[in-house]
Amino acid sequence: MSRPGDILLSVKDISLRFGGVRALTDVSFDIREGEIFAIIGPNGAGKSSMLNCINGFYHPQEGTITFKGTQRRQMRPHEAAAQGISRTFQNIALFKGMTTLENVMTGRMLKMRASLAEQAFYIGRGRQEEIAHREKVEEVIDFLEIQAIRKTPVGRLPYGLQKRVELARALAAEPELLLLDEPMAGMNVEEKEDMCRFVLSTNHELGTTIALIEHDMGVVMDLSDRVVVLDYGKKLAEGTPDEVRGNQDVIDAYLGVSHD
Amino acid sequence: MLYREAGQFKTSYSADQAMLTIPLDRVFVVGLTIFAIVGIPLLASEYLIASILIPVLILSIAALGLNILTGYCGQLSLGTGAFMAAGAYLAYKIATNITWMPIWIVIPLAGLCAAAIGIAFGLPSLRIKGFYLAVATLAAQFFLLWLFVKVPWFVNYSISGVPTAPPRSVLGFDVTGATATNEAKYLFVLAFVIALAWIARNMARSRIGRSWMAIRDMDIAAELIGIRPLPTKLSAFAISSFYCGVAGALWAMCYINTVEPTAFDINRSFQVLFMVIVGGLGSVLGSFLGAAFIFLLPIFLNSAPGWFGYTVAGDTITHIEFMLFGALIIFFLIVEPHGLARLWQIAKEKLRLWPFPY
Numbered sequence: 001m002s003r004p005g006d007i008l009l010s011v012k013d014i015s016l017r018f019g020g021v022r023a024l025t026d027v028s029f030d031i032r033e034g035e036i037f038a039i040i041g042p043n044g045a046g047k048s049s050m051l052n053c054i055n056g057f058y059h060p061q062e063g064t065i066t067f068k069g070t071q072r073r074q075m076r077p078h079e080a081a082a083q084g085i086s087r088t089f090q091n092i093a094l095f096k097g098m099t100t101l102e103n104v105m106t107g108r109m110l111k112m113r114a115s116l117a118e119q120a121f122y123i124g125r126g127r128q129e130e131i132a133h134r135e136k137v138e139e140v141i142d143f144l145e146i147q148a149i150r151k152t153p154v155g156r157l158p159y160g161l162q163k164r165v166e167l168a169r170a171l172a173a174e175p176e177l178l179l180l181d182e183p184m185a186g187m188n189v190e191e192k193e194d195m196c197r198f199v200l201s202t203n204h205e206l207g208t209t210i211a212l213i214e215h216d217m218g219v220v221m222d223l224s225d226r227v228v229v230l231d232y233g234k235k236l237a238e239g240t241p242d243e244v245r246g247n248q249d250v251i252d253a254y255l256g257v258s259h260d
Numbered sequence: 261m262l263y264r265e266a267g268q269f270k271t272s273y274s275a276d277q278a279m280l281t282i283p284l285d286r287v288f289v290v291g292l293t294i295f296a297i298v299g300i301p302l303l304a305s306e307y308l309i310a311s312i313l314i315p316v317l318i319l320s321i322a323a324l325g326l327n328i329l330t331g332y333c334g335q336l337s338l339g340t341g342a343f344m345a346a347g348a349y350l351a352y353k354i355a356t357n358i359t360w361m362p363i364w365i366v367i368p369l370a371g372l373c374a375a376a377i378g379i380a381f382g383l384p385s386l387r388i389k390g391f392y393l394a395v396a397t398l399a400a401q402f403f404l405l406w407l408f409v410k411v412p413w414f415v416n417y418s419i420s421g422v423p424t425a426p427p428r429s430v431l432g433f434d435v436t437g438a439t440a441t442n443e444a445k446y447l448f449v450l451a452f453v454i455a456l457a458w459i460a461r462n463m464a465r466s467r468i469g470r471s472w473m474a475i476r477d478m479d480i481a482a483e484l485i486g487i488r489p490l491p492t493k494l495s496a497f498a499i500s501s502f503y504c505g506v507a508g509a510l511w512a513m514c515y516i517n518t519v520e521p522t523a524f525d526i527n528r529s530f531q532v533l534f535m536v537i538v539g540g541l542g543s544v545l546g547s548f549l550g551a552a553f554i555f556l557l558p559i560f561l562n563s564a565p566g567w568f569g570y571t572v573a574g575d576t577i578t579h580i581e582f583m584l585f586g587a588l589i590i591f592f593l594i595v596e597p598h599g600l601a602r603l604w605q606i607a608k609e610k611l612r613l614w615p616f617p618y
């Protein structure tokens with residue numbers, strides 16, 4: 001069993017190239033059990049690429065990723081999902097034709113075992129699982145306060161609510177590590193406040209470790225325990241929000257000092 | 261905050277109210293089913309049963325099948341006719357060679373054979389999508405039909421190549437072939453319809469249905485949350501082809517009483533596709549509405565002028581039919597992809613709120 005403060009995920013010397021583009025170069029950091037870990041950096045710094053490596057969507061050419069003590073280099077996304085890594089996306093990736101409830105239910109997919117026959121005849125596990133997982137999903141729906149849009153196809157929901165449904169789908173999987181790619185981008189102040197509240201209560205009440213990408217520095221400073229700064233695919237700094245804020249390299253990167 | 265809480269209570273209250281319609285829906289469906297089993301054979305005319313209800317019900321099964329593949333899983337197919345043909349030819353082959361096997365086993369078995377063929381032709385779907393996949397399924401359409409015509413083994417080397425359906429019985433009543441009564445055939449077909457519609461509904465609300473829809477809506481995101489694309493798509497191909505195979509077998513055994521290739525040509529594929537589009541993509545109810553609508557429209561167009569004392573030339577009617585189909589397909593594809601089923605749902609919502617305007 002791991003305790004708070006133990007290393008949950010360790011990223012070591014990750015390099016990722018797309019043809020000539022070096023999206024990530026020798027990036028290393030650790031994410032600890034129970035913390036909120038922020039990845040920040042200017043546009044194109046490689047933040048989303050980093051999350052994509054962690055959940056097996058991209059395969060870095062070099063480096064290793066160790067999750068819960070097990071090292072791996074190549075891993076399919078569904079395997080990462082099965083090991084307890086869920087995520088949301090910078091551009092919402094919901095299933096537009098399905099209702100909120102159905103979307104959130106897909107988050108429980110990997111926990112369901114019913115055979116085709118049990119599902120087709122709605123007997124045995126086919127029936128029990130639908131009921132049991134529906135209960136769990138209703139908890140998540142209550143937690144994120146989206147009861148009213150349960151039966152609405154998500155394609156019809158406003159942007160801010162879609163982001164919330166996407167978080168619900170990720171939470172429904174009861175992940176150990178939750179990756180959030182710009183969960184507050186494009187939201188108004190009120191929506192951002194709600195989202196911050198949900199991120200915090202996910203961390204505090206459910207004990208989920210969170211790695212998030214965010215551009216709003218205020219939000220980052222409020223939420224995160226530790227921060228890593230990427231710029232042009234390289235790690236600039238790592239530390240507590242205060243340490244990072246005082247770092248000269250970081251200030252230069254954000255003020256757009258020319259790289260030579 | 262307080263305002264929002266209040267708002268939420270109100271909306272979830274109305275959501276609760278929506279639950280009331282579910283028992284009502286159930287009463288409606290159960291009532292309709294009982295009427296179809298008891299009422300129709302007693303009340304309906306021979307013409308209605310033999311020439312309308314039997315074919316519409318069988319085509320509904322095919323439409324359900326295609327809807328699973330295209331409406332739920334998002335994989336376009338133009339091979340419906342071929343998978344129906346597979347069911348028809350193999351049902352004939354099995355029924356005539358394993359004569360002890362009850363016909364109610366022969367037909368699902370033929371469906372399983374069609375499912376296996378469906379899996380084979382579904383394999384390209386991992387790599388190709390949309391239009392290109394449609395072309396690949398078109399290849400299945402032409403290849404399979406060619407195969408069934410060219411290889412006389414499938415029809416037991418019959419000289420004509422178009423053998424008649426063997427008479428087989430259930431509980432002592434003939435249900436297939438020319439000797440069976442229309443009522444018996446109708447009830448036999450209806451049994452399959454009820455079972456398969458119920459199964460389709462169950463799948464749609466279970467994990468497998470949600471995986472299909474997830475693949476349809478966004479396959480990359482589906483993979484990221486742990487849905488494996490290939491098995492999911494292949495399961496849709498298999499189950500869809502199973503439904504089409506059963507429909508094809510019933511078409512040959514209980515409707516046209518012969519096994520002939522022209523019944524399953526490319527026109528059949530398009531006809532079933534139109535049924536799914538007009539009825540509603542991703543809807544069990546829509547499959548039935550679409551099948552009835554597309555099958556009945558030409559009949560209606562042919563007889564309607566007569567009711568008003570006009571005579572219209574046959575080819576004019578055919579032209580009108582084509583134009584109407586074209587317009588309907590465009591309308592439903594662009595304006596209402598959820599088809600007649602959605603229109604029906606909107607009407608129900610309106611009724612539920614009536615007489616209040618919102």
Ligand SMILES: Nc1ncnc2c1ncn2[C@@H]1O[C@H](COP(=O)(O)OP(=O)(O)OP(=O)(O)O)[C@@H](O)[C@H]1O
Nearest residue numbers: 018021023041042043044045046047048049050090
């Ligand atoms: N699939 C891909 N193919 C080619 N290049 C890619 C791909 N994904 C990312 N890149 C490149 O890698 C670099 C880093 O991109 P990434 O999306 O990780 O940045 P980011 O930090 O998330 O930026 P933003 O803040 O704009 O989201 C960019 O130069 C981008 O063009």
Ligand SMILES: [Mg+2]
Nearest residue numbers: 047048049090
């Ligand atoms: Mg990004």
